[in-house]
Amino acid sequence: MSLPPATQRMTRPLLLVAGIVVVLAFAIWGSTRGTAALIGATLGVANWFALRWLVARLVIQGSGRVAASLLLMAKILVLMGTVFVLINRLGVDPIGLAFGLGVLFVGPVLAGLLTAGTGSAQSLDPSAVHSAREER
Numbered sequence: 001m002s003l004p005p006a007t008q009r010m011t012r013p014l015l016l017v018a019g020i021v022v023v024l025a026f027a028i029w030g031s032t033r034g035t036a037a038l039i040g041a042t043l044g045v046a047n048w049f050a051l052r053w054l055v056a057r058l059v060i061q062g063s064g065r066v067a068a069s070l071l072l073m074a075k076i077l078v079l080m081g082t083v084f085v086l087i088n089r090l091g092v093d094p095i096g097l098a099f100g101l102g103v104l105f106v107g108p109v110l111a112g113l114l115t116a117g118t119g120s121a122q123s124l125d126p127s128a129v130h131s132a133r134e135e136r
Contacts, residue, residue: 011048013111018045018103025099033096040100043082047104050075 018041025037054075058068083101086092 010111013114014048014107017107017110021103025096033093036093036096037100040097041103044101044103047079
């Protein structure tokens with residue numbers, strides 16, 4: 001199952017953002033929050049790969065959309081449950097964890113901005129979308 005090129009191009013900048021976030025956390029706050037940021041960034045990157053896989057199944061295959069949608073909801077619940085356990089049961093620093101989990105939001109946005117100029121001119125043309133809809 002191949003992913004759309006835009007999704008594939010977003011992964012490297014996302015990993016770069018994750019690395020920068022972790023290095024910044026260690027440099028600013030030290031080992032306790034840096035380790036929590038590392039855990040958060042790892043969780044965020046794992047979430048990104050799970051999201052890529054689930055969306056590819058949902059969009060590309062077309063069959064089993066209900067199951068894939070349920071898996072998306074389950075993924076969110078697992079993420080929230082994991083964060084709860086990390087903070088309340090394992091005592092991971094919540095600020096460092098939140099800083100690392102910021103990769104979930106900052107990474108795709110920054111990656112989208114970095115890869116926006118590499119798309120074709122046709123993909124930015126609104127009439128191309130309209131003509132594609134008419135062909136169906």
